[in-house]
Amino acid sequence: MSISVTLAAALGAASMQGDPAFAGSGAFTASTDADRRAFAGVRAGTLGVGLEGGYRINDYLQVRAHAAGLVYSNDQTVADIASDFSLRLASVGAGIDFFPFRRVFFLTAGARYNFNKAVYNAQPASDYQIGDNIYPAAEVGRLTGEAQFAPNAWFAGAGLAGRPWNGPVEVSLEAGVYRQGTPSISYEVTGLLADDPAFLADLDLQVERARRDLDKYDSFPLVALNLRYRF
Secondary structure: OHHHHHHHHHHHHHHOOOOHHHHHOOOEEOOOOOOOOEEEEEEEEOOEEEEEEEEEOOOOEEEEEEEEEEEEEEEEEEOOEEEEEEEEEEEEEEEEEEOOOOOOEEEEEEEEEEOOEEEEEEOOOOEEEEOOEEEEHHHHOOEEEEEEOOOEEEEEEEEEEEEEOOOOEEEEEEEEEEEOOOOEEEEEEOOHHHHOHHHHHHHHHHHHHHHHHHHHHOEEEEEEEEEEEEO
8 A cells, every 4th residue: 555655646746747858857867868778677576576677769668578486375275275375476578668758657568478376285184175075184185276377467557767866776666457367276186086086076166166266366466666777
């Protein structure tokens, strides 16, 4: 919430600057200099930590390529089973930034090749409810679920980018939405029931329940803070 409020306030301040000269002077200036159009840097946000690079084509357009990843682990209940949950983020992509006022405010959109997935292992228990039936844990063995998201994802948003006191270092903050689609769910079991038709039918029901639980990752907020060196 604080990030959204800060971004909104900064956007409002930027929109009040009516003089195009603001694009190249001041304490927080736009990167429109002809000799500092290329950049490389690091980024951190909801897609993970990674690298990016790009080029400011002109006062209005900039292209970027970036890669990021992160592993996030906690305990979650997936399809009514307490699990050790791990969200494994990894993606690479590119996008274009549009500066409608030639200054620090920009709109951004692009696509990413998406390796994101979730892996969840059922925590030890005496039995598990799979589908509509209860099965002894000794016969189920290890129960592992995996959610694979679509390989092609897209993002769109807005942000601010500028260089403090006209130096070579640029700071950028962006916020928007990341869309990666409904996950494909699979389960793996190691016990005696792994080939039992009735158990496998219940496991198919478990897949549908897990998909409903994990559908919240279909789209999620994209927030990133970028630190760049322009040259």
